[in-house]
Amino acid sequence: MGRPPCCDKVGVKKGPWTPEEDIILVSYIQEHGPGNWRSVPTNTGLLRCSKSCRLRWTNYLRPGIKRGNFTPHEEGMIIHLQALLGNRWAAIASYLPQRTDNDIKNYWNTHLKKRMKKFQTALDSSLVSNSSSSSQLLSKSQNDMNSTSLRSCSTYASSTENISKLLEGWMKASPKATTLKKDQEKEKPSNENTNVVGTASSQFTQTKVEEGECGVISHEELENFFSFENLNSMAWEKSSTDSTPQGSLSSLNDRFGTMTEVKERSSNRPAYCFSDKWILDEESGQVEDLMDLSLDCCSAPIF
DNA sequence: AATAACTCCAACCGCGCTGCG
DNA sequence: TCGCAGCGCGGTTGGAGTTAT
Structure with missing residues (x-):
């Protein structure tokens, strides 16, 4: 039943990659x-599955x-985004x-x-x-x-x-890379924050915009949703209920309908939705503000 | 010094989605 | 409309490295 594993073939290598394999792969992708x-395994002779x-x-x-x-700050972003999006790691x-x-x-x-x-x-x-041990908690957590x-x-x-550095050199020089970069550039929303967030982000932003994920949500609703209370309760819900995204995501869905529903409902797509902006704004210090807020509100830090 | 227990992360697996014939 | 192939995503696992005993 179900699809057979893609790596079921005899002779397909598994386990850690060797530097030699990396070089072969990188060279191929450079070209x-x-x-x-x-086509990668067949063209390179790598005994690896495409996946x-x-x-x-x-x-x-x-x-x-970056490894x-x-x-x-990144941790803060992850925590907030996880609370907001659930275990949608690609989105995060x-x-x-x-x-x-x-x-x-x-x-x-x-x-x-x-x-x-x-x-x-x-x-x-x-x-x-x-x-009144919140301050101790704070310092310990920090x-x-x-x-x-x-x-x-x-x-x-x-x-x-x-290898990545070598490749970066190629990316700069390669005409294909230039085209690719251009494509990614096109995807960038015309917002000054984009220089901070970069291409992957813009890709997601575009995806979200394409999905019309936020198009029908009123600003007010979202502000309520992103209020500290909601953020916190979602975060706690999330962390205490294993790793299922249902906690926070269902909150989202309850309020705003599923992604599909939203997609169906929305055809007018703003260049930027509120959640994008909110998250992007964090880059300029809102994360810290929220953390401060969390201290004020319940005398306990998020971390 | 030996080894058991624990941590961390690279890689794999399975499923869902999308595009194409 | 259906079936298939390819790709992407999220969950899980295996094993190397680290720490505790």
């Missing part, structure tokens, strides 16, 4: 550009990928242009989810006892945040970075 993954090639490229070899060292990743969905997903699962859970427990007990974000990453990543 032909990313895409048409089906594996695509994954390796998108998650590690693609130029411009390890999530900044507190589009707001963090240098991070891959896999990276964000891993980081959430290994660091942030635990921390949120831990914090919620602490918050619950502090609310019950109505103690220390935790800082120490984790200072951690570095895998060993092979460095050689991957080298």
Whole structure:
């Protein structure tokens, strides 16, 4: 039943990629550009399935990928976006242009989810006892945040970075790359914030705009939705109910209908929807504001 | 020093969506 | 309209590395 695995073929290699394989893949993509993954294994002689090639490229070899060292700001973005979008890692990743969905997903699962859970427990007990230990909580949580974000990453990543750097040089020189860049440029909304967010973000923005995700939502509704109370309750809901996106996403759906419904309802698409703007605005400091707000509101930090 | 327990992340798997013939 | 191929996404896993005992 179901589709047979794409890597079922005998002779298809699995497991970690070697630098040699990376070079072969990168060279091929340099020549032909990313895409048409089906033909990659046959044309390169790599004993990998197309899926594996695509994954390796998108998650590690693609130029411009930043690895390890999530900044507190990035963490804040992830936490808010996760609360807002649920486990839609690709969507979240589009707001963090240098991070891959896999990276964000891993980081959430290994660091942030635990921390949120831990914090919620602490918050619950502090609310019950109505103690005034919030400042201690804050400093501890902040220390935790800082120490984790200072951690570095895998060993092979460095050689991957080298390949990426080599590739960046090619991206600048290659006419294909220029075309690609142009295409991405076209997707950029004409908003001054875009220079911060980058192409991946604009891609998502466009996707969202195409979906008409926000077109029918009133500004007021969204402001209510993004109010601290909602953000917080969603975040806590989320962190306490395993990893299903239902908590926050269903909140969204309850209020605004499913993506499909919204898509169906909307044909007039704003260049920017409110949630985009809100998130983009975070780049200029709203995350910090919200964090401050959270302290004021319930005497307890988000992290 | 040995090893058990734990953490982290690269890679895999399966499913859904989309486009095409 | 249907079936298939290709691609993208999210969940899960395996194993290397790290820490605790």
